[in-house]
Amino acid sequence: MSRLSPQVTALTLALVAGLAFGKPKPGTLAPPGPGEDCAQCHDAWLGKKVVHPPVKSGLCFACHASTSATAHTFALQADGKAMCAQCHSTRDTLKVLHPPVSEGLCLTCHDPHGSDHPARLRAPIFETCTSCHPSKRMQNEAALTKHGALDPQQNPRVCVSCHDAHQSDHEKRLVAWPAVNVCLQCHDQPQKTPAGDTLLDMKAWLEANPKTELRHGPVREGRCPDCHEPHGTSDWRMLKGAFPGTPYAPFTGPETYGLCFRCHDQRLVVEQKLAEKPVSNVDPAQDLALSAQPQGERLVRVGVTGFRNGDENLHFRHVNKLDKGRPCRLCHDVHASQNPKHVRTSTPFGSWEFKLNYRKTTTGGSCWPGCHAQRQYDRDQRQENPR
Ligand code: HEC
Ligand code: HEC
Ligand code: HEC
Ligand code: HEC
Ligand code: HEC
Ligand code: HEC
Ligand code: HEC
Ligand code: HEC
Ligand code: HEC
Ligand code: HEC
Structure with a gap:
């Protein structure tokens, strides 16, 4: 019908x-x-x-x-x-x-x-396509974060800048594959959002962080739509799940970071004490084993957490707070970075950036950010840090 x-x-x-x-x-x-x-x-x-x-x-x-x-x-x-x-x-x-x-x-x-x-x-193209796919029009109209790509004023080609109208060799008839090549047609320059933010030139960012093993799994595979919904959503940055955009975020449960826990183990922020050995993701042998798995499963990671001092889960300590919970992006860059574990070199905070000075060791690591003195953590031997 x-x-x-x-x-x-x-x-x-x-x-x-x-x-x-x-x-x-x-x-x-x-x-x-x-x-x-x-x-x-x-x-x-x-x-x-x-x-x-x-x-x-x-x-x-x-x-x-x-x-x-x-x-x-x-x-x-x-x-x-x-x-x-x-x-x-x-x-x-x-x-x-x-x-x-x-x-x-x-x-x-x-x-x-x-x-x-x-x-x-x-x-017009938008009307041609949405006459049979009205849900795409309704989705973008209802979305709090709309995509400029779907706005005929900003992008007269709308749907056909990403989908071939007739046929293609790629899933969902995308014009290029993997999907990142569709996105980088426009995200090869800073774009401005209706809220007035200037977005990163993602192509330049990926080129500035060329080590593919330091790119986040789905980014490495070019699967931007694993996290972003190209037709608009009501989450920040058109994400497919919750992820706070503020410098601090009150933690009300793992659903505060619903996006990340689509693929990661939520005990990461729920358990105060942990002693489990985290699964290594940068071990090439592991990666090979992983890429033999079917796609959906390959993207789901378990094993928590390397970020602990003795058995104290430092993710819990930073994130799990009702007042000044630190969001993941304070420490991680979810696209690509220069450090293992996708840790950032510097982090945006309001209008300034501070360096994290992260150093990783085999059993732990240390950082010396703008917000506190140098601190160390070690999973085997708990480190004492100045208050
Ligand atoms: C002198 C004017 C005139 C010329 C020249 C003319 N038409 Fe028409 N055509 C009409 C009119 C008037 C109608 C409407 C007839 C009706 O509604 O009964 C019509 C109707 C049609 C129709 C619809 C009717 C149907 O059976 O599908 C087609 C198709 C058509 N014309 C094609 C052509 C083609 C092809 C040519 C050139 C080879 C042509 N016409 C030359 C005046 C013209
Ligand atoms: C590429 C194919 C094509 C060409 C070339 C073409 N037509 Fe048509 N024409 C159609 C089709 C198909 C329709 C049926 C209505 C529709 O789908 O728009 C139509 C409809 C019409 C009609 C309306 C009557 C009806 O049956 O709906 C007229 C009159 C007509 N054409 C005249 C012409 C004339 C005159 C020319 C040359 C100048 C021409 N067409 C060239 C495909 C063509
Ligand atoms: C006449 C109706 C019609 C029009 C117009 C139409 N589509 Fe479709 N489209 C379909 C049907 C039927 C399917 C099969 C899948 C389904 O049942 O939704 C489909 C499937 C798709 C799919 C693939 C869905 C999947 O899950 O693989 C995409 C993408 C798509 N259309 C995009 C477009 C775009 C872009 C336009 C405008 C150029 C457009 N459609 C215009 C009827 C239409
Ligand atoms: C910025 C690129 C982009 C634009 C513009 C775009 N799409 Fe899509 N579309 C995608 C991608 C990527 C997917 C696959 C989504 C996924 O895997 O979650 C998709 C999936 C779809 C599907 C399959 C059903 C689904 O939701 O998975 C349909 C139908 C569709 N798009 C129609 C449209 C229509 C109609 C328009 C214009 C109003 C449009 N798209 C504009 C990128 C785009
Ligand atoms: C007698 C030959 C002929 C027939 C039959 C024909 N076309 Fe074309 N068409 C052309 C030529 C020549 C061009 C211009 C060159 C090109 O773009 O391929 C063209 C261009 C087009 C374009 C591009 C837009 C434009 O107007 O430049 C579309 C869309 C198109 N045709 C659709 C159709 C459809 C749909 C049919 C069937 C109803 C059809 N054509 C039948 C010869 C034809
Ligand atoms: C669902 C709507 C839809 C249907 C059905 C459709 N087209 Fe198209 N077609 C488009 C759109 C949209 C464009 C513009 C694509 C672009 O600019 O990327 C287009 C462009 C074209 C063009 C010119 C550009 C090119 O790709 O060469 C031709 C020729 C064409 N179509 C022929 C056809 C023929 C032949 C059919 C039937 C076999 C057909 N189309 C069916 C939507 C459709
Ligand atoms: C046709 C050009 C175009 C394509 C293709 C495109 N985008 Fe965009 N995108 C824009 C524009 C323009 C903006 C800024 C306006 C806005 O925010 O709506 C934007 C904004 C965004 C935003 C921020 C939204 C906000 O308001 O916070 C994200 C995230 C995004 N795009 C991701 C993607 C992804 C992922 C893809 C590939 C599936 C993609 N884009 C493909 C043009 C495009
Ligand atoms: C693992 C999930 C994930 C994947 C995969 C992903 N993104 Fe993002 N993206 C995010 C999150 C979370 C944000 C908001 C936080 C931030 O900007 O770091 C974001 C923000 C953005 C922004 C806005 C950046 C800014 O300056 O505010 C753009 C543009 C964007 N992504 C495009 C892409 C493109 C293109 C791809 C594919 C290469 C992609 N994303 C893949 C999660 C993801
Ligand atoms: C679509 C699934 C998916 C989503 C959503 C996702 N990730 Fe990942 N993540 C992966 C995969 C696959 C890996 C393993 C490959 C790698 O090292 O990046 C990974 C690895 C990581 C790593 C490094 C783990 C290690 O041991 O090297 C961090 C840190 C990370 N993700 C943070 C996040 C954050 C923060 C979010 C939420 C913004 C998030 N992820 C959302 C799939 C996902
Ligand atoms: C205060 C900084 C900080 C914050 C905030 C933070 N992380 Fe981490 N995270 C790290 C560090 C450092 C590591 C590397 C631990 C190691 O292996 O030494 C890490 C490792 C990870 C890993 C790899 C697996 C593991 O547990 O070791 C994932 C996945 C991850 N973080 C996800 C997240 C998510 C999701 C959030 C937000 C809910 C988040 N992180 C918030 C610093 C942080």
């Missing part, structure tokens, strides 16, 4: 548009047969921005066939797909097809003669 009814609506619109085109000049009479100079009476396409070349060159009979020598009646040469296939490829040969295209409903989206929209669409 939901598959067909929008198509039927679109087709009805299509026929109405065709009739508007076909309407001859007012007052003209049909000739007693097919006639000759068709454009003499059928000239509605003259003012259109995009006119189909065979129409412009008067090749009406490529698509229309006269059915009588004495009456002005016509039939179409073939059904939609076959008619277009005389001159175009049918666009149904790659791995991921689009049903309206592969079923030959070319005329649902395209006007055969002329229109004012790119590619002679019957309606």
Whole structure:
């Protein structure tokens, strides 16, 4: 039902548009047969921005066939797909097809003669796509964080800057693969959000942090949509789960960081005491074993936590506070960094940045940030730090 009814609506619109085109000049009479100079009476396409070349060159009979020598009646040469296939490829040969295209409903989206929209669409791209996928329009309209890519004012190509309208070799018919190559079409320069923030040039950031083993797993695999919802969400930065954007974040439970705990073990912030050996993620042998796993499972990591002093969980200590809980991004860069465990070199705090001076040892580490004196932690031998 939901598959067909929008198509039927679109087709009805299509026929109405065709009739508007076909309407001859007012007052003209049909000739007693097919006639000759068709454009003499059928000239509605003259003012259109995009006119189909065979129409412009008067090749009406490529698509229309006269059915009588004495009456002005016509039939179409073939059904939609076959008619277009005389001159175009049918666009149904790659791995991921689009049903309206592969079923030959070319005329649902395209006007055969002329229109004012790119590619002679019957309606602007956003309306063309959302006539059958209304949920994408509703999703972005309802989202607190909307994506500029879906706003026709900012990006006239909207949906087709990421999806091929007809077919592609990639999941969800994306225009490039992995998905990061779709994102970096625009995130290769700082973008401005409606809230006035200037976003990082992500392409430059990845190039500045070239060691792929120091990139966060899903980033390393180019899977940006594992965390970001490209059609808008109500979470900060269009994330697929909760993640606070403030310098301090009151911790009300693991759901405060719902995004991270889609893939990580929440005991990381829930348990005050831990003694479990964390799973190493930078061990190439482990990575190999991991990449043999099916994709979904590969992205789920367990084992907590290396960030402890003796058995005291330092994640708990920093994050699990009702008042000044420290958010993950104070210490971690979730995309790419220069340190193991995705620890940042410096951290933004209001309008300034301070260095973390993180050093890792085999059994622990130390840091010397702007917010307290140098502190050390060691999992085997608890370290005493000045208060
Ligand atoms: C690429 C194929 C194609 C070409 C070329 C073409 N038409 Fe059409 N035409 C169609 C189709 C398909 C329809 C059916 C309505 C629709 O889908 O818009 C149509 C509809 C019409 C109609 C409206 C009547 C109806 O049955 O809906 C007229 C009149 C018409 N065409 C005239 C012309 C004239 C005149 C030319 C040449 C200047 C021409 N067409 C060139 C495909 C074409
Ligand atoms: C002298 C003016 C005139 C010329 C020239 C003319 N037409 Fe028409 N055409 C009309 C009129 C008027 C109608 C509407 C007839 C009706 O509604 O009964 C019409 C209707 C049509 C229709 C819709 C009817 C149907 O059976 O699908 C098509 C298609 C069409 N014309 C194609 C053409 C083509 C192709 C040519 C050139 C070979 C052409 N016309 C030349 C005036 C003209
Ligand atoms: C008689 C040959 C012919 C037929 C039949 C034909 N086309 Fe075209 N079409 C062309 C040519 C030539 C171009 C311009 C070159 C190009 O873009 O490939 C074109 C361009 C287009 C474009 C690009 C936009 C534009 O107008 O420049 C679209 C979209 C298109 N055609 C759709 C269709 C659809 C849908 C059908 C079937 C209803 C169809 N064509 C049938 C010859 C044809
Ligand atoms: C779901 C809507 C939709 C359907 C169905 C559809 N197209 Fe398109 N088509 C588009 C859009 C949107 C564009 C513009 C793509 C762009 O600019 O990247 C386009 C562009 C085109 C173009 C010009 C650019 C190019 O890719 O060469 C041609 C030709 C074309 N379509 C032919 C067809 C043919 C033939 C069919 C049927 C087999 C078809 N289309 C079915 C939406 C559609
Ligand atoms: C005539 C109706 C129609 C139009 C118009 C249409 N689509 Fe679709 N689209 C479908 C159908 C049917 C499917 C099959 C999947 C489904 O049931 O949702 C689909 C599937 C998709 C999918 C893949 C979904 C998946 O899970 O793999 C994407 C992406 C998509 N369309 C994007 C677009 C874009 C972009 C446009 C505009 C150029 C567009 N669609 C216009 C009917 C349409
Ligand atoms: C910035 C790139 C981008 C834009 C713009 C975009 N999409 Fe998508 N779309 C994606 C990606 C990436 C996915 C796969 C999502 C995932 O894996 O979570 C997707 C998935 C989809 C799906 C499959 C169902 C789903 O939610 O997984 C449909 C249908 C779809 N998009 C339609 C549209 C339509 C319609 C538009 C325009 C209104 C649009 N998209 C604009 C990137 C985009
Ligand atoms: C067609 C260009 C374009 C593409 C492709 C694109 N983006 Fe964007 N993106 C923008 C623009 C423009 C903004 C800034 C305006 C805004 O925030 O809505 C933005 C904003 C964002 C934001 C911040 C949203 C906010 O307001 O906080 C994130 C996160 C984002 N994009 C991620 C992605 C991801 C992930 C992809 C790939 C799936 C992607 N973008 C693809 C243009 C694009
Ligand atoms: C593991 C989850 C995750 C993945 C995967 C991910 N992101 Fe992000 N992204 C985030 C989080 C969390 C934020 C907000 C915190 C921050 O900016 O560090 C963010 C912020 C952003 C921003 C805004 C940065 C700013 O300056 O405020 C952009 C743009 C962005 N991501 C694009 C991307 C692109 C492109 C990819 C794919 C290479 C990607 N993200 C992959 C989680 C992720
Ligand atoms: C889509 C799944 C996914 C999400 C969501 C996710 N991660 Fe990860 N994370 C991984 C994978 C896979 C690894 C292992 C590869 C690696 O070292 O990055 C990893 C590793 C890490 C590591 C390094 C672990 C080590 O032992 O080297 C840190 C730190 C980390 N993630 C922090 C975060 C934070 C903070 C968030 C929330 C913003 C988050 N992750 C969200 C999948 C995810
Ligand atoms: C005060 C700084 C700090 C904060 C805040 C922080 N982390 Fe960490 N995290 C670290 C350090 C340092 C390590 C490396 C521990 C080691 O292996 O020596 C680490 C390691 C990790 C690891 C690797 C596995 C493990 O437990 O050792 C993950 C996953 C992780 N952090 C996720 C998170 C998430 C999710 C948040 C937010 C809920 C967060 N971190 C907040 C400093 C921090």
